[in-house]
Each structure stands twice: as C-alpha cells, then as structure tokens.
Amino acid sequence: MTIHEAPHVCPQQALTLKDFKSSVEPIWCSGCGDFGVLQALQRALAELGRPPHEVVVVSGIGCSSRLPAYTTAYGFHGVHGRALPVATGLKLARPDLEVITVGGDGDGYSIGGNHFLHACRRNVDITYIVMDNRVYGMTKGQPSPTTEADWDSDAAPGGTGVKPFSPLAIALAAGANFVARGFALDVKPLAAVIAEAVRHPGFSFVEVLSPCITFRPEEMEWKKTIERNAVTATTDRTEATAKVLGANEMTTGIFFKGDRGAYASAPTGHGDAEKIAEKFVVGA
Amino acid sequence: MSTTRKSVSIVIAGSGGTGAITAGSTLLAAAARDGHYGLMTKLSGAQVRGGEAAALIEIGRSGIDGPIEAQPDRFDALIALDWENIQRFAPEIPLDGDSVVLSDPKAGPVPAVIAATGARILEVAFGALAGSVEGGRINMVGFGVAARLAGLDETAIEAAIRAQIGAKGEKAVAASLAAAKVGAEALAALGVSMALSPGEKKARWMCSGNDAVGLGALRGGIEFVAAYPITPATEITEWLAVEMQEHGGRVVLAEDEIAAINMCCGAAYAGVPTMTITSGPGLALKVETLGLAIAAELPMVVVDVMRVGPSTGIPTKSDQGDLDIALHGTPGDAPRVVLAPISIADCAATTERAVHVAEALQTPVMLLSDQSLGQTQTIIDIPRTRPAPLKRLVEPAVTGPDFRRYALTESGVSPMPAPGNPGTQWVADGLSHKESGHPSNAAVDHIAQMKKRLRKLETFDWGDTWGEVHGPADATLALIAFGSTVGPAAEAARRLTEAGTPTRVVALRLIAPLQKNRLAEALAGTARVVVVEQNASGQLFRHLLGERALGPGAESFARPGPAPFRAAEIVAHLTAETREAAE
Ligand SMILES: Cc1ncc(C[n+]2csc(CCOP(=O)(O)OP(=O)(O)O)c2C)c(N)n1
Ligand code: SF4
Numbered sequence: 001m002t003i004h005e006a007p008h009v010c011p012q013q014a015l016t017l018k019d020f021k022s023s024v025e026p027i028w029c030s031g032c033g034d035f036g037v038l039q040a041l042q043r044a045l046a047e048l049g050r051p052p053h054e055v056v057v058v059s060g061i062g063c064s065s066r067l068p069a070y071t072t073a074y075g076f077h078g079v080h081g082r083a084l085p086v087a088t089g090l091k092l093a094r095p096d097l098e099v100i101t102v103g104g105d106g107d108g109y110s111i112g113g114n115h116f117l118h119a120c121r122r123n124v125d126i127t128y129i130v131m132d133n134r135v136y137g138m139t140k141g142q143p144s145p146t147t148e149a150d151w152d153s154d155a156a157p158g159g160t161g162v163k164p165f166s167p168l169a170i171a172l173a174a175g176a177n178f179v180a181r182g183f184a185l186d187v188k189p190l191a192a193v194i195a196e197a198v199r200h201p202g203f204s205f206v207e208v209l210s211p212c213i214t215f216r217p218e219e220m221e222w223k224k225t226i227e228r229n230a231v232t233a234t235t236d237r238t239e240a241t242a243k244v245l246g247a248n249e250m251t252t253g254i255f256f257k258g259d260r261g262a263y264a265s266a267p268t269g270h271g272d273a274e275k276i277a278e279k280f281v282v283g284a
Numbered sequence: 285m286s287t288t289r290k291s292v293s294i295v296i297a298g299s300g301g302t303g304a305i306t307a308g309s310t311l312l313a314a315a316a317r318d319g320h321y322g323l324m325t326k327l328s329g330a331q332v333r334g335g336e337a338a339a340l341i342e343i344g345r346s347g348i349d350g351p352i353e354a355q356p357d358r359f360d361a362l363i364a365l366d367w368e369n370i371q372r373f374a375p376e377i378p379l380d381g382d383s384v385v386l387s388d389p390k391a392g393p394v395p396a397v398i399a400a401t402g403a404r405i406l407e408v409a410f411g412a413l414a415g416s417v418e419g420g421r422i423n424m425v426g427f428g429v430a431a432r433l434a435g436l437d438e439t440a441i442e443a444a445i446r447a448q449i450g451a452k453g454e455k456a457v458a459a460s461l462a463a464a465k466v467g468a469e470a471l472a473a474l475g476v477s478m479a480l481s482p483g484e485k486k487a488r489w490m491c492s493g494n495d496a497v498g499l500g501a502l503r504g505g506i507e508f509v510a511a512y513p514i515t516p517a518t519e520i521t522e523w524l525a526v527e528m529q530e531h532g533g534r535v536v537l538a539e540d541e542i543a544a545i546n547m548c549c550g551a552a553y554a555g556v557p558t559m560t561i562t563s564g565p566g567l568a569l570k571v572e573t574l575g576l577a578i579a580a581e582l583p584m585v586v587v588d589v590m591r592v593g594p595s596t597g598i599p600t601k602s603d604q605g606d607l608d609i610a611l612h613g614t615p616g617d618a619p620r621v622v623l624a625p626i627s628i629a630d631c632a633a634t635t636e637r638a639v640h641v642a643e644a645l646q647t648p649v650m651l652l653s654d655q656s657l658g659q660t661q662t663i664i665d666i667p668r669t670r671p672a673p674l675k676r677l678v679e680p681a682v683t684g685p686d687f688r689r690y691a692l693t694e695s696g697v698s699p700m701p702a703p704g705n706p707g708t709q710w711v712a713d714g715l716s717h718k719e720s721g722h723p724s725n726a727a728v729d730h731i732a733q734m735k736k737r738l739r740k741l742e743t744f745d746w747g748d749t750w751g752e753v754h755g756p757a758d759a760t761l762a763l764i765a766f767g768s769t770v771g772p773a774a775e776a777a778r779r780l781t782e783a784g785t786p787t788r789v790v791a792l793r794l795i796a797p798l799q800k801n802r803l804a805e806a807l808a809g810t811a812r813v814v815v816v817e818q819n820a821s822g823q824l825f826r827h828l829l830g831e832r833a834l835g836p837g838a839e840s841f842a843r844p845g846p847a848p849f850r851a852a853e854i855v856a857h858l859t860a861e862t863r864e865a866a867e
Contacts, residue, residue: 056554056703068711069722074703074710079572079576082543082573085538088550090554093556093558094556115539117539276499277503280490281487283319
C-alpha cells in the first residue's frame with residue numbers, strides 16, 4: 001500500500017471549533033437537532049487536535065447526511081445507506097486518516113442496516129454518529145426503524161404497529177467496541193462523548209437523539225425527558241446490554257467501552273508482480 | 285506407425301472423487317512441457333461437491349497455428365473412468381465414427397447416447413490396472429492412457445506429475461508415475477495412436493482468464509479489493525487474496541456487493557487503486573453506486589465475469605448477456621468505459637489497462653469477462669506487450685479557497701488530491717455539483733459537469749485499445765465479436781478463408797466509448813458484416829446500431845448460452861445464410 005506520512009499533531013497551534021466550520025450554509029430547518037450535532041462534532045475535532053485535512057467525514061443520504069460539507073474536513077456524501085462501507089474502505093486503505101461516519105436512522109438502521117451489523121462485527125477503527133430523529137426527514141416524514149409503533153403519519157396512518165428496535169443493543173450484540181447515547185442539544189457533553197468515541201480503538205457507535213422540529217415537533221420535549229449521564233461505562237458487554245435494555249431510552253452517556261482489537265489495516269509495501277507472473281510459466 | 289497430427293482432443297470423465305479434473309490438468313501440464321498449446325474446459329454436475337466431472341481438452345497446434353482459443357467441434361477420444369451420469373454431459377461431448385471411447389467393461393455397459401455416436405469402443409481395465417499399483421488411482425491410469433494416446437514425452441509426463449502431485453509427497457508421486465505407466469502400456473497394447481507432431485519446446489503460460497485478470501490487477505497497481513463471492517468470479521478474489529499476502533495490499537470480503545463497491549469508493553477517494561469483482565447478479569446490486577462513482581469521479585475497476593442469466597440463471601456457464609447493464613445500468617445518464625478482454629491471454633493486459641484508464645480518467649471502468657474466458661485453463665504464448673502505465677492526476681493547480689475539485693478543464697480531468705493533503709479539502713458527492721464540488725441544482729452546473737464527464741472519455745488517447753483485426757486484407761466478410769466469442773469466430777474465419785471466402789475477425793475490446801473510426805477502418809472493403817455474440821437479443825449488435833457504427837446490411841448472429849460457440853456452428857450459420865441470400 002502507498003506509504004503515507006504519520007499524522008502530525010501540532011501542539012503549539014491549538015485548533016478551535018472555527019477551524020472545522022465551513023462556509024457552506026446548512027439546508028437544515030432552523031431548530032433542527034442536527035445543528036447541535038454538527039457543533040458538537042466540530043468541538044470534538046478541535047479538541048482531538050488533528051487538522052481538518054487529516055479528517056474525513058463520510059455520510060449517506062438524508063438531512064443529517066448533509067453534514068460533511070458543513071465541516072472543513074475532507075468529506076464523502078455517498079448514496080443512501082452506504083456510508084459505513086465507504087468509511088470502511090477509506091480507513092483500511094488509509095489507516096493514517098481519522099474517519100468519522102455520520103447519518104440518520106433511516107440511512108443507518110433501515111437501508112444500511114446490514115452494513116451497520118457488519119461494521120460492528122468487523123470493528124474497523126472508525127466512529128459512527130447516528131442522528132436519530134425517529135423519522136425520515138428528507139422524504140418528509142415517514143416512520144423509520146426507531147419510530148414508535150403508534151406514530152401516525154401519511155405513510156402509515158394510525159402507526160406502523162411495528163415495535164422499534166434498540167440500535168444500542170444491536171450494536172452491542174454485533175460487536176461494537178464503544179457504545180454511547182447522546183442528545184443533540186446538549187452540545188458540550190455530546191462533544192466530550194464524540195471525542196472519547198474517536199479516541200477509542202475499533203468501531204465506536206454514538207447514537208444521538210436529534211429532534212426533527214418539522215416532522216416530529218413533539219421531540220423538542222426531549223429537552224425535559226432526557227436523563228443526562230445517568231450511566232457509567234462498563235467493559236463488560238453483558239452488563240452493558242442489560243443496562244441498555246433496562247434503562248430509560250432517554251438515558252444518555254457511555255454504556256460500553258470494549259477491548260476488542262481493531263480490524264488490522266492492510267499489509268503495506270509493494271511486491272514485484274513479475275515474480276507472481278513467473279508462477280504462470282511452464283515448459284521453460 | 286501412424287502419421288502424426290496437429291492436435292488431439294480428449295475428454296476425461298468420471299464420477300465425483302475419481303479425479304477426472306486432476307487427470308485433465310496433469311495432461312495439460314504435460315502437453316505444455318512437451319511444447320504444445322492447450323485448452324481445458326471443466327464440466328461439473330449441479331452438486332456442490334462430488335457428482336460427475338469431465339475435463340474437455342484439446343492440445344497441440346504448436347508451430348505456426350498459435351494457441352487454441354475455442355472448444356473443438358468434436359472429440360477424438362473419450363476416456364470414461366466410469367459411466368456414472370456421464371449421459372448428462374453427452375451433448376457437450378460431441379463424438380463421431382472417428383472417435384474412440386476407452387472404458388472399463390467392469391464399469392458396466394456403454395450408455396446408449398455414447399454408443400449411438402458410432403465411436404469405436406475400446407476396453408481398458410482402469411480399475412484392475414489401478415489396483416495393480418500400490419496407491420494407484422484410476423484417474424492417473426486414465427492420464428497415462430491420454431498422454432500415450434497424444435504421444436507425449438516421458439520426461440514431460442514425469443515433470444507434469446511432479447508439478448501437479450508433488451505437494452502430496454514422494455509416495456504419491458511414485459504411485460501416480462506407476463499408474464500412468466500401466467495406463468500407457470495398456471493403451472499401447474490396443475494399437476491406437478493419435479500422436480502429435482513434435483511441439484516447439486519453449487516457455488509458455490498455463491493459466492485461466494481469472495488468474496490472468498488477477499495478475500493484470502497487480503501489474504496495474506491495484507492495492508485494495510473488496511468483493512462478495514459469486515460464481516464464476518470468486519477465483520479472481522481468491523487468487524488475489526493469496527497473492528496479496530506476499531505482494532501487499534488487501535482483499536476485504538464485504539457483506540454484499542453493494543458494500544463491496546462502496547468500500548472501493550472509500551479506497552478510491554483515499555487515493556488507492558481499487559477493484560471489485562462480481563458476476564451479473566452482483567453487478568445488478570452495484571449499479572446505484574456505479575452512478576455515484578461516475579458522478580463523483582472516483583477511479584475503480586469493476587470486474588463482471590458473465591454467466592447465464594437472468595436472475596441466478598446457470599452460474600457455471602458462459603453467456604454475454606450483461607452487456608446492456610454494463611453499458612447502461614445506472615440511474616441517470618452516466619457515460620462510462622466498458623472494456624472486454626479478447627482472449628485469455630488478453631485478460632492480463634486488458635485488466636492492467638483498465639486500472640490505468642480508471643486512474644487516468646478518474647472513473648469506474650467496467651471489465652467484462654465471461655465464464656468461458658475466466659474458468660478455461662489454457663497454454664498460451666507469454667504475452668510480451670504491456671500497456672504503458674498511467675497515473676491519477678493528484679497535484680492541485682491551486683490550494684486554499686480557490687481549489688476546485690471539479691474544475692472545468694479542457695481534457696475534462698481535474699486534479700484529485702487525496703485526504704491528508706492540506707488546503708484541498710473537498711467532498712465527494714453524488715449530488716449534482718459545481719466546480720467546487722458543492723451541491724447545485726442549477727442547470728448550468730449540471731450540464732457543465734455532465735459535459736466534463738463526457739469530454740474525459742472523448743478526448744482521451746485510447747491508442748490501440750479499441751480492438752484488433754485478424755484475417756486477410758482482401759476479406760469480403762467481417763465477423764465482429766467480443767470476449768470469449770472472439771476465439772471461435774476467429775477459428776471460423778480461418779476455415780471460411782481456407783474454403784474460399786476471405787474472412788476477417790474484428791475483436792472489439794473497447795466497447796464504450798466506441799471508437800467508430802477504428803471500427804469503420806476495420807470493416808473497410810468487406811461486403812458482409814456479421815456481429816456474433818452469445819446472448820439472446822443481440823446486445824452488441826443493438827449497441828453498434830445505436831452508435832450508427834454498422835451499415836444497413838449488417839447481420840446479427842446472436843444466441844444465448846449455455847452451449848459454447850464452436851467454429852463449426854458459426855461456419856454453418858454463415859454458409860446457410862449465404863445460401864439463403866443467393867436463392
Ligand atoms: C436508494 C434510495 N432510496 C430512497 C431514497 C430516498 N431517501 C432519501 S433520504 C431518505 C431517508 C432519510 O432518513 P434518515 O436517514 O433518517 O435521515 P434524516 O433525513 O431524517 O436526517 C430516503 C428514504 C434515496 N435517496 N435513495
Ligand atoms: S426535516 Fe427534520 S431532520 Fe430534516 S432538516 Fe428539517 S428538522 Fe432537520
């Protein structure tokens with residue numbers, strides 16, 4: 001593989017949130033929870049200290065997936081549901097880069113659900129932030145895999161009647177190495193959780209409750225119902241799973257910090273293809 | 285002693301576990317060492333493991349004729365190690381009154397379909413002969429029979445056994461040598477010989493098209509491969525997984541084909557040459573992301589080893605029905621490059637070229653192989669020419685706020701710095717975008733970027749990538765073919781020429797963007813043009829018509845797999861058509 005210089009951190013020049021703020025105007029509705037997530041991510045990146053050109057933010061499609069262009073980092077805004085494979089290929093090809101994946105609950109749990117399972121299982125050293133608003137925002141308000149069974153919408157009048165699943169429990173069962181929940185409007189604590197997720201080796205998953213003010217205005221009430229940092233991280237997967245399933249689903253904080261070794265990056269160095277070609281030769 | 289011949293075609297068949305394919309591979313390896321060309325098609329039943337198997341082999345043609353690139357019209361000999369279920373293969377093993385069948389009377393009567401061919405039936409006690417040797421196996425007796433029938437040299441036979449069986453230890457080698465010897469003696473006692481005229485002993489390649497694609501990928505500089513297993517493409521992935529351990533780079537087994545091509549998008553964005561490998565059903569899953577790679581201008585090679593479709597079709601058999609999806613399969617209008625190797629030997633160079641073109645043009649390149657190219661084993665001349673390397677343009681003209689990833693250059697190619705490079709941060713996006721890469725719904729931006737992507741393919745110097753022409757300058761008939769159809773079409777052209785109709789074969793390698801001028805030059809002077817392809821609806825014919833690359837009288841000879849094209853079928857079609865036309 002191409003040899004790239006080791007990342008250099010420049011301690012003299014402290015980075016600030018501004019260094020990660022791009023000039024592109026977000027398309028988000030004013031009051032959308034995703035603004036908080038963007039700010040928290042920018043804060044976390046500043047704190048982590050890697051310059052923007054050593055960071056890549058990858059996403060799929062959705063309101064939340066618009067985020068990469070709003071940072072000054074390198075970015076990839078791909079197709080719906082496929083952000084995690086893109087991030088996986090990127091990180092394996094270039095382990096020197098900091099790779100952050102972002103998206104929505106539809107993108108990550110519905111169309112991209114299979115990739116979510118396998119990203120947890122594979123445990124490549126990337127961070128995955130899901131802005132869960134329990135709705136498909138971009139397509140104007142259809143229920144997602146985390147939407148309550150009785151939530152009424154045009155696409156499912158009276159509700160889907162289907163129980164939502166717990167992304168955190170799934171992540172734990174599938175092998176994620178770091179599992180946390182945050183709240184979009186608690187920018188500072190969320191930034192701290194994201195920074196820790198990025199630092200933690202392997203696949204780190206941060207589910208962020210991020211209200212959709214337009215299609216789920218009632219989610220603004222989350223400000224009141226959130227149970228802030230009501231959990232302490234454990235290194236025991238069983239215990240973490242019990243906490244996730246037992247706790248109020250509004251509980252924020254870090255549930256699990258595992259010790260799985262991250263999926264190894266590719267062996268570097270270039271062999272001589274002509275040596276391999278010699279294996280085809282007969283009759284010399 | 286009977287006269288020698290230019291080539292001999294032999295089938296070795298047996299039920300699961302008898303090792304018919306190993307015997308066939310050993311015969312091919314011995315022929316290579318004795319200076320011959322060769323071609324081996326493997327047949328197996330529907331069972332995942334076990335079941336009947338047959339190795340269909342032609343060897344010889346050393347000297348002026350060049351490698352064998354099509355299955356023979358008929359077989360000279362069938363070596364039946366037993367008779368279990370062989371009738372299932374009978375249609376694929378044409379025999380006639382000049383053929384011989386060598387079988388063990390202990391294995392039961394000769395099946396009616398075989399007897400009905402009129403082939404001469406000869407008895408060889410495979411079971412008893414194998415039993416007479418310690419550790420002897422009947423497939424190696426069968427190999428000995430075949431090798432003696434073709435008149436192969438003792439040292440070549442021994443070297444081939446050592447190469448094929450050596451890993452199993454000296455004891456196994458000794459047993460195989462002894463088994464081959466008793467087989468050869470039994471054949472000699474029957475007094476039949478189909479001995480080949482002496483071959484020209486020189487270094488050659490023995491490989492399959494799938495192996496050659498793997499080598500071409502490494503030569504081209506592929507460092508990252510992501511794939512999901514699918515017949516008949518998996519062998520490329522497996523070959524690369526093994527070779528890359530030493531060579532460097534990585535193969536990732538993705539959770540599905542969509543994940544695989546998206547992983548390639550990530551690696552391509554990261555600055556690394558990348559490839560994904562699949563067959564038709566997997567290609568169908570990849571097309572949405574193919575559009576993303578075209579729009580975001582991400583280089584990658586997408587290999588499709590075509591099999592019979594639609595849907596699951598016949599996974600182990602060849603067909604050329606994915607041309608339409610390769611040319612057009614993506615949402616929206618997405619110009620692309622489609623390359624198809626024109627022979628097994630060409631699989632290496634065309635794959636290498638595909639990597640270079642993808643990198644140089646920052647776009648996905650479809651590499652259309654097919655089951656027949658991919659899984660057939662051949663002995664061929666060592667390809668001596670390799671494409672000139674091309675690299676990705678990464679050096680930005682400016683850095684900072686003025687950097688524009690999708691700058692509208694004359695060539696259509698704009699600098700693509702990789703992450704890690706300061707001052708050139710850009711976002712790859714499937715949304716229509718401006719030169720900066722930022723999303724835009726404006727018609728001017730959309731059209732300018734669409735034209736830029738078209739321009740890249742139009743202004744590129746394709747050199748001789750377009751294809752090849754073989755045959756006489758005064759040809760009146762031209763056959764246009766691609767992929768594994770080129771071999772049988774070329775053989776048909778040779779025969780037609782010999783029979784008094786000078787015929788040329790135009791082998792198309794660059795199917796898109798079509799180099800119409802080169803094709804027109806290749807067809808110049810011919811009165812009749814026939815497009816030969818292995819699919820039901822004439823996809824190449826329609827493509828060429830759509831591009832206005834064919835004259836009004838051009839004909840289509842299209843028929844689907846799974847049966848391979850044989851030269852005789854093409855000749856018969858053309859002469860029948862000629863007769864009809866004359867009437
Ligand atoms: C293959 C495909 N299917 C459907 C769509 C339409 N689509 C765009 S975004 C989206 C859902 C977005 O929901 P979510 O991921 O939760 O993000 P949000 O907009 O709520 O942030 C859908 C269904 C698409 N772009 N591509
Ligand atoms: S629709 Fe909802 S999720 Fe989308 S930008 Fe508006 S508030 Fe945010």
